[in-house]
Amino acid sequence: MEWLSFLLDLKRKKAELDKLKTTEDEDWKQTYDEQLEALNEKISELENEKNEYVDLVTEAEQERDLYFQQYKTSLWRVNQLEEAIRAGKFEDTGEEDYPGSYEDLPDWVDKNLSGRIFLHTRALKGLKKAKFEDLDLVCKALQILGIEYRSMRQGIQGGKEKFDEKLKELHLEISGSIDLSRAGQEGEQYFVRYPTANSPRQFLDSHLRNGSKKDDRYCLRIYFFGI
Structure with a gap:
């Protein structure tokens, strides 16, 4: 019956190896999932930072456009007044x-x-x-x-x-x-x-x-x- 004992021992060894492989696979999958989750969190964090910078740039551009428009309007008014001074047109026509x-x-x-x-x-x-x-x-x-x-x-x-x-x-x-x-x-x-x-x-x-x-x-x- 030595061959039977030997066969059972082989099956037991194989079962242990299969269990070890499964454990290693599970550990590897868990490590992979953890790394993937950390990577996704980092991506989300970078996306939020990007959106904040985009909002800041947009706000700065809007303020720039507003002040530039006010500058152009003021410059236009100055030119109009200078022309009026040169032409001596100060009277109010009421129109x-x-x-x-x-x-x-x-x-x-x-x-x-x-x-x-x-x-x-x-x-x-x-x-x-x-x-x-x-x-x-x-x-x-x-x-x-x-x-x-x-x-x-x-x-x-x-x-x-x-x-x-x-x-x-x-x-x-x-x-x-x-x-x-x-x-x-x-x-x-x-x-x-x-x-x-x-x-x-x-x-x-x-x-x-x-x-x-x-x-x-x-x-x-x-x-x-x-x-």
């Missing part, structure tokens, strides 16, 4: 060179109300769908916000009286836009980020209005916040 379309309104604001009025990106998009028929009144309303309203907010003597006088003259009214608690239920409708897309949210707490009809052709609403 305003308002734009002929909503498409031209942003350029008009940059040239005439630079540093006083800033049209947010959402406002620029809204102009493409604007239906209010009295574009001159829109310009005059923006002038009031950029001049009389701004003077009043700065505490300039007589500013409040001049502001109220202008509102009455143009049949405009100013009031709060919506209660802050209600605004929070409307998503981003009454909030904007200024001056860049990554800046804190600003609540559009006021609006200037003309007309009460629910017809966009005859009803003007300008939502804004003051800083």
